[in-house]
Amino acid sequence: MILIVEKVSKTFGGLQALQNISFELPEGQILGLIGPNGAGKTTLFNVINGVYPASAGKIIFRGEDVTRLRPYELAHRGLARTHQIVKPLNELTVRENVRVGACFGRRGASLSEAGRIADQVLEFLGLNEHAELLAGALNVAQKKRLEMARALAAQPFLLLLDEVLAGLNPSEIDTMVEAVQSIRRQGITILMIEHVMHALMALSDRVIVLDYGQQIAEGAPAEVAQNKKVIEAYLGDPKLAEKLFNTQ
Amino acid sequence: MISWRNPGLWPLLAIIAAVGIYPILANSDASREVIFTMLLSIALASSLNIILGYTGYVSFGHIVFFGLGGYTGLYLLSAWRSPLWLALLAGGLASGLLAFLLGKAILRLRGGYFALVTIGVNEAVRAFIVNFAPFGGPVGISLNFRIYKEYGGAGQALWLVYYLLLGLTLLAVVLSYLVKNSKFGLGLFAIRENEDAAEVMGVVTPNAKTWAYVLSAIIPGIVGVLFYFKNGNIEPGDAFRLNFSIELLVMVMLGGFGTVSGPILGAAGYQRLRGLLLTTPVLKDFQLVVAGVLLLIIILFIPAGAVGWLRQRFPRLRKALP
Amino acid sequence: MELLKFLIDGLLLGFVYGVAAMGLSLIWGVMNVINLAHGPLISLGGFGVYLLFTGLGINPYLALMITALLGLLFGVAIYWVAIHRVINAPHLSTLLATFSVNMIIIGLGTALFSTTPRNVAYDLGSLTFGSITVPLARLIAALASLVVAAALYLFLYRTTPGKYVRAVANNRSAAELMGIHSNRVLALSFGLGVMLAAIAGGLIATIFPFTILSGSAYELKSFVIGVLGGLGNPLGALAGGLVLGMMEGVIPAYLPVTWVPVIEFLMFVLILLFRPTGLFGGKQ
Numbered sequence A: 001m002i003l004i005v006e007k008v009s010k011t012f013g014g015l016q017a018l019q020n021i022s023f024e025l026p027e028g029q030i031l032g033l034i035g036p037n038g039a040g041k042t043t044l045f046n047v048i049n050g051v052y053p054a055s056a057g058k059i060i061f062r063g064e065d066v067t068r069l070r071p072y073e074l075a076h077r078g079l080a081r082t083h084q085i086v087k088p089l090n091e092l093t094v095r096e097n098v099r100v101g102a103c104f105g106r107r108g109a110s111l112s113e114a115g116r117i118a119d120q121v122l123e124f125l126g127l128n129e130h131a132e133l134l135a136g137a138l139n140v141a142q143k144k145r146l147e148m149a150r151a152l153a154a155q156p157f158l159l160l161l162d163e164v165l166a167g168l169n170p171s172e173i174d175t176m177v178e179a180v181q182s183i184r185r186q187g188i189t190i191l192m193i194e195h196v197m198h199a200l201m202a203l204s205d206r207v208i209v210l211d212y213g214q215q216i217a218e219g220a221p222a223e224v225a226q227n228k229k230v231i232e233a234y235l236g237d238p239k240l241a242e243k244l245f246n247t248q
Numbered sequence B: 001m002i003s004w005r006n007p008g009l010w011p012l013l014a015i016i017a018a019v020g021i022y023p024i025l026a027n028s029d030a031s032r033e034v035i036f037t038m039l040l041s042i043a044l045a046s047s048l049n050i051i052l053g054y055t056g057y058v059s060f061g062h063i064v065f066f067g068l069g070g071y072t073g074l075y076l077l078s079a080w081r082s083p084l085w086l087a088l089l090a091g092g093l094a095s096g097l098l099a100f101l102l103g104k105a106i107l108r109l110r111g112g113y114f115a116l117v118t119i120g121v122n123e124a125v126r127a128f129i130v131n132f133a134p135f136g137g138p139v140g141i142s143l144n145f146r147i148y149k150e151y152g153g154a155g156q157a158l159w160l161v162y163y164l165l166l167g168l169t170l171l172a173v174v175l176s177y178l179v180k181n182s183k184f185g186l187g188l189f190a191i192r193e194n195e196d197a198a199e200v201m202g203v204v205t206p207n208a209k210t211w212a213y214v215l216s217a218i219i220p221g222i223v224g225v226l227f228y229f230k231n232g233n234i235e236p237g238d239a240f241r242l243n244f245s246i247e248l249l250v251m252v253m254l255g256g257f258g259t260v261s262g263p264i265l266g267a268a269g270y271q272r273l274r275g276l277l278l279t280t281p282v283l284k285d286f287q288l289v290v291a292g293v294l295l296l297i298i299i300l301f302i303p304a305g306a307v308g309w310l311r312q313r314f315p316r317l318r319k320a321l322p
Numbered sequence C: 001m002e003l004l005k006f007l008i009d010g011l012l013l014g015f016v017y018g019v020a021a022m023g024l025s026l027i028w029g030v031m032n033v034i035n036l037a038h039g040p041l042i043s044l045g046g047f048g049v050y051l052l053f054t055g056l057g058i059n060p061y062l063a064l065m066i067t068a069l070l071g072l073l074f075g076v077a078i079y080w081v082a083i084h085r086v087i088n089a090p091h092l093s094t095l096l097a098t099f100s101v102n103m104i105i106i107g108l109g110t111a112l113f114s115t116t117p118r119n120v121a122y123d124l125g126s127l128t129f130g131s132i133t134v135p136l137a138r139l140i141a142a143l144a145s146l147v148v149a150a151a152l153y154l155f156l157y158r159t160t161p162g163k164y165v166r167a168v169a170n171n172r173s174a175a176e177l178m179g180i181h182s183n184r185v186l187a188l189s190f191g192l193g194v195m196l197a198a199i200a201g202g203l204i205a206t207i208f209p210f211t212i213l214s215g216s217a218y219e220l221k222s223f224v225i226g227v228l229g230g231l232g233n234p235l236g237a238l239a240g241g242l243v244l245g246m247m248e249g250v251i252p253a254y255l256p257v258t259w260v261p262v263i264e265f266l267m268f269v270l271i272l273l274f275r276p277t278g279l280f281g282g283k284q
Helices: A041-049 A071-076 A094-104 A111-124 A140-153 A170-185 A197-203 A221-226 A228-235 A238-246 B009-026 B029-054 B063-079 B084-106 B111-130 B145-151 B153-180 B183-193 B195-201 B205-231 B242-255 B261-279 B285-301 B305-313 C002-031 C038-056 C060-086 C091-113 C136-158 C160-170 C172-177 C182-207 C214-229 C234-253 C257-274
Strands: A003-012 A015-025 A030-034 A056-061 A079-081 A158-162 A189-193 A206-211 A214-219 C126-129 C132-135
Touching: A003 A041, A015 A041, A015 A056, A015 A214, A030 A041, A030 A197, A041 A079, A041 A158, A041 A189, A071 A079, A071 B195, A079 A140, A094 A111, A094 A140, A094 B183, A094 B195, A111 A140, A111 B183, A140 A158, A140 A170, A170 A189, A170 A197, A197 A221, A206 A221, A206 A228, A214 A221, A214 A228, A221 A228, B009 B029, B009 B153, B009 B261, B029 B153, B029 B183, B029 B205, B029 B242, B029 B261, B063 B084, B063 B111, B063 B205, B063 B242, B084 B111, B084 B205, B084 C257, B111 B242, B111 C091, B111 C214, B111 C257, B145 B153, B153 B183, B153 B205, B183 B195, B183 B205, B195 B205, B242 B261, B242 B285, B242 B305, B242 C091, B261 B285, B261 B305, B285 C060, B285 C091, C002 C038, C002 C132, C002 C136, C002 C160, C002 C182, C002 C214, C002 C234, C038 C060, C038 C091, C038 C182, C038 C214, C060 C091, C060 C136, C060 C182, C126 C136, C132 C136, C136 C160, C136 C182, C136 C234, C160 C172, C160 C182, C172 C182, C182 C214, C214 C234, C214 C257, C234 C257
Parallel strands: A030 A189, A030 A206, A079 A158, A158 A189
Antiparallel strands: A003 A015, A003 A056, A206 A214, C126 C132
C-alpha cells in the first residue's frame, strides 16, 4: 500500500468538511475520486498533501505516518500534486517552472540535471516549443499541462491530480488521458479527482465517491456507476447524473 | 554549476571596477566622494534585492541592518579599541543575527503585513538604541579622532574605507549573481511567484526565506560600519532614517527587481538624478517628491523596472543583462 | 488620582486615534490596500484646519468639516490617479503606490510648510470634574470622534451606498455581477478613508502642535489599532483606539515615554503573529 488514509476527518470551525474517510491505495493503481461539487475532494487532497492538518485520523505514505508533515516534507518523500485552480509561477519561463519541480521534489536534482529532466518532461507533455515562454502567457489547457509537468519532474511515487481535464476540449482531453496512462505505465501511482466522467471511469481501476464530506461508495467503476446512493447524490446535480448514466 | 564563461557577470564587475578605480587613478577626493555614495547605494540595493526582488518580501525598513551594523562596529572601535576588520566582521554578524532571529518570527507574515512590520522593526530598534546606554543613548557614539592615526591619518583612512567599499560592492554583486543562478535562488523565485505552490513542490520556505533575509542583511551591516567609521560618529536619529530605506527600494524598482544588473542601474541612475537635483537650486525636499513621482510612474507603468522592461522587450538582451 | 487623569487623557485621545484607524481599516477592508500615505494625510488634515483658521479666521470646528470634505475629494482623486491601475496587481504594487503618494505629500509639505510646528491657537479652556481637569478641546475631540464613528456606522449599515461598500468589501466580483459599479465604490471608500484620516488630523491639530511629519507617528498607531481591532472592522478600530489611548496614557507613569513606540510595535507584531484577525475579529 503506497497510501493509507485512515479515518481522516477535517473540520473548519463549525463545518465538517471530511468525515471518517478511509481507504487504501496499492502501488501502481489509478484511484478515481468523484463526488458532487463541495463534497470535499480537494479538501481531502489538501489534507493528504499537508496543506491542511487533519482534525482526526492518519495518513500513512509508504509505511510512514505523514499526518503532521508540511507540504514540502511530503514533496521530498515522493508525493506530488496538481491544483484545481492552477498555480503557475508566472514570471518564470515554462522550463524554469518545471525545473523547480525537479530541484525541490523527491528527485532533488541539481540545476543542470533539472534542466535535462525539464526538457524530457516538457517533450513528453508537448510543451517543449513553449519552453522559453513565461508561464503567465500560456492558455488554461497549457497551464494545466504545466502543472502536471512540474509534478512529474519531481519523479514522485504518488501523483495527486485535481481536475486536470476541466476546461479542456475533447481532443485535449484525449491527449491528457493518454498522458495519464503513460504516467501509470512508468510506475507512478495516481489518485485523481475528476468530473469528466467518461475519462475518469475509463482510466480508474477503482473509484471512491464523496458526498458532503462522507464516503458513500467505493469499488470498480462499473459498480459505482450503478450504486443508488451515488446516483442520488448526483441527481442533485443533474448534468453530472446524466454523464453518469451515459457511462453505464 | 555556473559557467564562468557566461558573459553576464564579468562586464558588470568590470564596469563597476572601472568606475571605482577612476577616483584612485585621478587621485581626486571630490570624485571619490561621489563614487563612494554611488558604490554604497549599489551595494545596499543589490543586497536588498535578494529579499525584495528575488523572494518577493518587501523590506521597507532594511536600513535597520545598516544602522545596527554601524552601531555594533563603532561600539567595538571606540569602547573596545578593536581593529577595523573585527569591527566590520562584527557589524555583518550583528545584522545577520538580527535578520536570522527576526526572520523566524516575521517572515511568516505575508505581503503588506511583512512590509509594515519591517518599518516597525526599524523604529523599534531605533527607539531601543535611544534608551541603550552602551550605544550612547540619544547622543550616539563618537570616534576619537586619534583612531584614524592607526590607519595612517584621516586622509589615508578615507582612502582605505573607499577601497574596502569598492571590494564590498563587487562582493555584493557577485553574491547577487551567485544566488540568482543557484538552486537556492530558484527556490526564492518560486516563493516570490507563488509561495503555496513552492511549498507543494518541495521548497522549504521558512528556511529559504530566512536565509535570503540573512544574506540581504550581512553586507549592509558591514557597509554600515565603513560608512560610520568614515563619518566619525553615529546617532540614532541618523542611522535609521526610513527615507534612505525607501530610496533603496526605489532604486531596486527603478532598475528592475529580480535581476542582478537592475539594482546597479537603478542605484547609479537614482544617484545621478539626485546629484542633478542637488546642484540645481532646489530644496532637498523636492528630492523626495521626485523619488515619489518616479516610484509611482514605475509602479503604474513599468513595474519590472528599466532592466526588466528591456529584458521583456528584447529577449536577446537577457544574457547581457543578468 | 494621577493615574485616573492619565487614563482619562488617554481615553479621550483614544477616540481620535480610533477615527484615524477607522480610515485605514476601511480602506483595507474594502479593497485590500494598506494605505501607506495615511500618516501624511492625517497631517494634511491638520494643515487644512490650521490654514482655514489662521488664514481665513474660520472656526476650527467648521474648518474641520470643510477639511473633511476636501479630504473626501482628495481621497477619490488619489484613488483614480495612483491606485486604480494597480488595484488587482500583487500587494507590492499597491503598497509602493500608496507609499509614493506618501513621499510626494511629505516632500511637498516640507517644502511648502517647513518643519516648524504649527498650532491651532483656539483655546477653549478646561472643564473640571471633581479633582480632574480636562481641556475642553480634548473633550470636544472625543465627542466629535464618537459622532464620526456613529455616522460611519449609520452610513455603512443604513444607507444604500454604504451597503454597496459592504458588498464590494465582502466580494467584489459578486458585487459587480449584481450591477454595482465597483470602481466607483472603491473610489468612494478610499475617499472616505482619507476623509477619516483628515478628520483625525484636524482634531489632533486642536489639541497638539503638529508638523507635516507628525502624521507618521499616528500612522503607526493606526496600524497597531487596526490589527488590534481587526483590519476591515471600523468599529473594532474605535475600540482598539480606546485601548491604545489608555495604554499610552498609563505607560509613561511607569516607563520613560520613549519606550511607548517600542511597546506599541511589539504589540503590533505579537498580534499579527498570534491573532491576525484582531481582538474583535476582522479580515485576515
